[in-house]
Amino acid sequence: MTDRAEVSTGVGARLTLARWNIESHGIRSPILRYGLSVVSVAIGLGLSLLLQHYQFHDVELPVLTLSVALTTWYAGAGPSVLAILLATACFNYFFAEPIYSFDVSSRDLPYFFVFLAWAVIVASFAAVRRRIEENLRQARDHLQVEVEQRKRREDEIRILNKELVKRATELETSNNELESFAYSVSHDLRAPLRHVVGYSELLQKQASSLLDEKSRRYTRTILESAKRMGNLIDDLLAFSRIGRAETKKTLVSLDQLVKDVVAETRLDTGGRDIVWKIHPLPVCYGDRSMLRLVIGNLLSNAVKFTRMRAQAEIEIGCADGEDEVEVFVRDNGAGFDMQYVDKLFGVFQRLHLPEEFEGTGIGLATVRRIIHRHGGEVRAEGGVDQGATFYFSLPKAQDAAERTADTL
Amino acid sequence: MSELARILLVEDDPRDVELTMTALGEYNLANEVVITRDGEKALDFLYCRGEFSTRSKDNPAVMLLDLKLPKVDGLEVLQQIKSDERLKLIPVVVLTSSQEEKDMMRSYKLGVNAYVVKPVDFHEFVNAIKELGVFWAVINEPPPGSVKKAP
Numbered sequence: 113m114t115d116r117a118e119v120s121t122g123v124g125a126r127l128t129l130a131r132w133n134i135e136s137h138g139i140r141s142p143i144l145r146y147g148l149s150v151v152s153v154a155i156g157l158g159l160s161l162l163l164q165h166y167q168f169h170d171v172e173l174p175v176l177t178l179s180v181a182l183t184t185w186y187a188g189a190g191p192s193v194l195a196i197l198l199a200t201a202c203f204n205y206f207f208a209e210p211i212y213s214f215d216v217s218s219r220d221l222p223y224f225f226v227f228l229a230w231a232v233i234v235a236s237f238a239a240v241r242r243r244i245e246e247n248l249r250q251a252r253d254h255l256q257v258e259v260e261q262r263k264r265r266e267d268e269i270r271i272l273n274k275e276l277v278k279r280a281t282e283l284e285t286s287n288n289e290l291e292s293f294a295y296s297v298s299h300d301l302r303a304p305l306r307h308v309v310g311y312s313e314l315l316q317k318q319a320s321s322l323l324d325e326k327s328r329r330y331t332r333t334i335l336e337s338a339k340r341m342g343n344l345i346d347d348l349l350a351f352s353r354i355g356r357a358e359t360k361k362t363l364v365s366l367d368q369l370v371k372d373v374v375a376e377t378r379l380d381t382g383g384r385d386i387v388w389k390i391h392p393l394p395v396c397y398g399d400r401s402m403l404r405l406v407i408g409n410l411l412s413n414a415v416k417f418t419r420m421r422a423q424a425e426i427e428i429g430c431a432d433g434e435d436e437v438e439v440f441v442r443d444n445g446a447g448f449d450m451q452y453v454d455k456l457f458g459v460f461q462r463l464h465l466p467e468e469f470e471g472t473g474i475g476l477a478t479v480r481r482i483i484h485r486h487g488g489e490v491r492a493e494g495g496v497d498q499g500a501t502f503y504f505s506l507p508k509a510q511d512a513a514e515r516t517a518d519t520l
Numbered sequence: 521m522s523e524l525a526r527i528l529l530v531e532d533d534p535r536d537v538e539l540t541m542t543a544l545g546e547y548n549l550a551n552e553v554v555i556t557r558d559g560e561k562a563l564d565f566l567y568c569r570g571e572f573s574t575r576s577k578d579n580p581a582v583m584l585l586d587l588k589l590p591k592v593d594g595l596e597v598l599q600q601i602k603s604d605e606r607l608k609l610i611p612v613v614v615l616t617s618s619q620e621e622k623d624m625m626r627s628y629k630l631g632v633n634a635y636v637v638k639p640v641d642f643h644e645f646v647n648a649i650k651e652l653g654v655f656w657a658v659i660n661e662p663p664p665g666s667v668k669k670a671p
Contacts, residue, residue: 295620299588302617306640307535313642314542342640349619 142190149191152179153198161206172207173227177234184238192239196231203227287356294352301345308338340472344460347474351459354481359399366393366407366439369400370428373407381415384424391429394437396506402482409475410441410502416469417445417500435508436488442501447494456492479504526552526657526667528580530562530597531615532589536638540584540615543649549657554580559592563600566607578667579610582656587616587623595626602631609663611656615649 156179160172176199184192201214208224209217216224312334320328374388396403411426418424427442448456448463455461457480462473480490483504494500527549531537537555544550556562562585564570568577583601587594594614601607613634614627627635636652639645656662 295618295622298618298620299616302638302640303533303536306617306638306642306645307533307539309640310535310539310642310645339641346619353621 145187145191146194148187149183149195150198152183153195153202155179156199157202157206164207172203173230176203176227177231180231181234181238184235185242188242189239192235196228196235199231200224200228290352291356294349294356297345298349302342305338305342305345309335309342312338344472347472348459351474351478351481354402354405354478354485357402359402359485361398362400363395364398364400364403365395366403366430367395369404369407370411373404373411376408377411377415384415384419385422386415386418386424386426389425389427389429391427393428393430393439394432394508396437396508398486398506399482402485406479406482406504407441409479410504413475413502414441414443414445414500416471417447418443419445419469421445433505436505437508438503438505440501440503442499444499447496447498447500448492449496450494453492453494457490476502526581527554527653528562528565528583529553529555530557530559530583530589530594531555531586532557533586536586539642539645540649543646544653546646547650547654549653552657558590559594559597562589562597563592566601566610576667579607579663579665581660581662581666582611582613582652584613584615584652587614587618587627595623595630598627598630598632609665611660611662613652613656615652 153176156176157172160175163171163175180192180195180199183195204214204216204224205212208220208227312331316328316331316335323331370390370393374390378386411428414426415424418426421444425442425444428440429442430437430439446464446469452463456463457476458473459477460473461477462471476490479502483490483506487507488505490502490504492500492502527544529537529540531540537557541550541553541555544553554565556565562583565572565575566579568575585594585597589597594616598612598614601610601612608631611633612631613636614623614632615636615638616623617638619637624635634652636648639648
């Protein structure tokens with residue numbers, strides 16, 4: 113920070129100097145410029161006469177040419193010509209024989225021409241230098257503008273950076289709050305629930321013989337509701353954990369993943385007639401355990417909602433897009449009404465009654481959250497009693513790997 | 521104070537204490553349990569300080585430790601036990617509501633012997649406690665210097 117301050121002070125000092133130079137060079141008013149011409153020649157003449165008075169001879173040539181040079185330097189071409197004329201006239205009148213006349217003796221004629229030539233040369237040198245200086249000044253002005261622009265841009269970047277840091281801190285705070293919220297839910301919300309369940313069980317055991325059928329049903333309902341709430345809390349915690357957990361991405365063979373999940377699912381559906389159609393699937397780039405959860409949720413849904421079919425058909429395949437793959441899971445189960453398709457992926461949203469199909473309604477919300485965290489999309493198609501198809505897209509392995517490598 | 525303090529239960533919630541004791545009672549282990557209601561008391565018991573200064577010096581065969589406790593919390597108790605040469609051999613079972621990975625990781629890193637999430641379902645809860653009690657207080661051979669099981 114101090115380095116930067118020093119640099120900017122340095123730049124500032126240089127800029128001030130440059131501005132002073134520009135101001136001293138840039139006499140714009142014509143009266144001033146021609147006035148300068150006259151004054152400078154007059155001073156040159158006065159000085160020459162003074163020096164001559166004190167017996168310094170032949171100084172008029174350099175002094176008067178200096179006047180011409182200074183005029184050219186500070187006032188430009190027009191005043192320069194005037195200065196040359198004036199200086200020549202003064203030289204002729206005061207210093208070339210015969211003195212105090214505008215005639216020039218033949219002896220001093222070469223001297224006079226030498227003076228004139230000298231004045232013209234000095235003036236043109238001064239003019240050339242002036243032009244070069246002018247160009248340099250323009251370049252410097254240009255640079256100065258650029259430096260200022262850059263400085264402004266740096267300031268903007270610094271402000272944006274500060275903003276970004278602030279945002280990051282805010283995000284971290286809210287993330288921490290969310291974490292501690294989930295933590296207290298995990299710790300504190302389940303304990304009273306356990307007590308409701310525990311004491312209801314104890315009551316059922318203790319007073320079962322004293323209670324009538326209605327009262328026994330009440331205790332059963334208390335138990336069931338409490339257990340259901342336990343499941344909801346567990347699901348919600350798991351869901352929130354997915355949002356907070358870091359994704360550990362590697363190359364994942366969807367083929368293998370689906371095979372594993374299907375094998376696992378088969379263990380639980382022993383008595384049912386399910387036809388599995390599994391098409392070849394690509395390798396993608398993602399978090400293996402999360403993607404496993406996605407496929408697990410979709411397949412267990414497919415199994416659940418085809419329960420009433422004599423022969424269930426579940427098909428898994430994919431459509432290869434340009435830079436992403438879209439995997440689908442299709443079933444011939446209960447399906448859903450397309451007008452409620454937007455609700456399908458919401459947390460705790462269900463399109464069926466709990467008596468028809470069990471579940472808390474977190475599965476598809478989890479699927480969507482995981483796929484979004486992988487940079488993909490989810491969608492669904494279906495009709496009532498006509499089965500459903502769920503799609504999820506993932507960036508292709510190569511693209512995703514490259515993209516990640518770029519950001520590293 | 522029971523001389524047969526084979527199980528040290530550290531639990532602040534009286535309802536959880538009652539449910540746990542009910543579960544342990546089904547295997548007649550209830551009278552071998554010492555209950556402390558916060559981490560400070562648990563450490564007092566282990567170091568035979570304060571109200572426990574007169575107890576027999578044997579270590580419990582197992583310690584059932586809740587994580588969320590007043591004053592000194594479960595993880596702090598665990599840390600202290602596992603960094604003390606005389607106490608580090610005591611088998612510690614964390615018995616908690618928390619399924620948070622963070623708690624599990626920290627407990628295991630501190631050297632916990634088992635981590636059990638209290639099930640919401642009462643039958644599962646009773647089974648879990650019973651099995652824990654039976655395994656650690658009856659089946660498992662505790663390290664030397666622990667309370668011996670009744671012949």
